[in-house]
Amino acid sequence: MTEHPYANAPDYARWSRAVGRPAPADVDPVVRLSFKISRTDKVAAAGSCFAQHISRHLREGGFSFLVTEPAHPILPAEVAEAFNYGVFTARFGNLYTARQLLQLLRRAYGRFTPAEDVWEQDGRFFDPFRPSIQPGGFATAREYELDRRQHFAAVRRAFEEMDYFVFTLGLTECWVSKLDGAAYPVCPGTVAGEFDPERYGFVNFTAEEVVADMTAFIDELRAINPGVRIILTVSPVPLAATAEDRHVLVSTAYSKAVLRVAADTLTRLKDVFYFPSYEVITGPFSRGAYFAEDLRSITEEGVGHVMRLFFQHATDQSEAAAPAAAPPPKDDFLEKMQGVVKTLCDEEQLDSA
């Protein structure tokens, strides 16, 4: 009998050996990656909420996580976090769809200006494309406009300086402007703005559309930064809600399938890679352990498994022994100025005694 293709298949190609048998923490769906991120490579990250985990771990793992819109040191950590500094490379907010990502690049370079680019509500101003970026919205139109200008400058710097771009594809369902097709991260009226069926329409992107948007993005990004390498992941976080008239589980399966197919298709482009964080989280070997009680949020154990494999396969481990860069010195400006002002106030007491 002639040998068949499965006769000498490697273990990773056999479910029983690669998924069914190993301990959950030992399952490793990464077979080969043809890149290694060094500690000096500038890594940028954006995408859906799952991408926030990747950003955090890259930063904590001592890699050169690129942040082009850092919090000002005068803002304490809790204030900076509340205002979404440092969550991603710039204050993008969540970018759930490929269409949003393409749109962001074009907006940052002045190639697309949405017809509706501010929502005013109860005297506050909201960015329709980053409605949660500023708690309570911007206080004035001028504050919003300057913040956006500052943000776009940071976005351009990110695109121009990054060596690697990790993008997590999150959704296929999207609400868009009927005026010009501008894509919103969330349905208008849910976080800010007001829903109007005359102005906004629902789309559920197909794999072909996601591939087309991502391909256009990659082409335009490479025109700016020819050497950038792109790592795609698919968010394992299920849809919070679906606008399709069907069960959310069915819609979730569709979205994730589309995004997974699109990601796979895109890896046929030069220097575009896929990292299987989706498989690590959703694979049956963990028996649901990587989902929290709400069956949507991802547990830290699951994120840890993903990032352990990421660092193992995608980063240059030969530099692991190098000492981590010293943390930047603590900004002591406020502390010192409190001392200065107290001295001035003490002097005032002496003078008036």
Next chain:
Amino acid sequence: MFYIGHSHIACIVEAARTRGEELDFINLWGFGRFGRPVVYEDGVPKLHPMLVERLHGPVFSTLGGSAHDVLGLVQHPRPFDLILPEAPDLSLVQDSDILPSVALRQVMEGMMRETLDVLTALVKTSTEPVYQIESPPPYADGERLSQLLADVLETPVGGAFLHPGSQVTPDADSGRYKVSDKYLRYKLWRLNSQMFRETCEAAGGVFVPHPPQSVDAEGFLKPELLAFAGHANEIYGAMVLDQINALAALS
């Protein structure tokens, strides 16, 4: 009448003395030896018993009034600015990070938390009206302020707050501490005033704005009202005293 505050009480006390009056006041800068001016019971600030005992008549407070100087008197090595909601068209420091005004307000509230709670507790405890006096407006001339800073900070006491590597360092060229742009200082002062106004009024107190005759056309403290070390002087204090006496006559 009872007066309570921090350093900005000094110019009012001086003005009163010049008029032959001795005010019943307490400057909380020196209160530390008695404990904290407020204690928290189930998260609710309660005035220290010693302060409760002192309350009588209408109360005039000059609490706070330094948060804006801590943030903005000396230019930060990474310049920042903000858009003031009540005056969004004021000029901006060139090449500065524009920070959300709400975020800077939160920074100030963090710094002033106890003082704001003292004010709240004061208003809630007093059986008489409580008036929060706005801190003096900022002074425009950064050069003069820079010299005043140098006069204070180049002393053993002042210099102790500064050290090589500190973010608060003299300008490399002039050797002086670089005072922030006047409009930034103005904006931060307005944020500080807004914070105290809202806290005072939420508790049921009355906020008393600065004397209108104390400022120039742009809203900066007139030169003749500046004391040493960046505070307002006795002449300004007299203007505030006139406001206080008018309010006391009404209540």
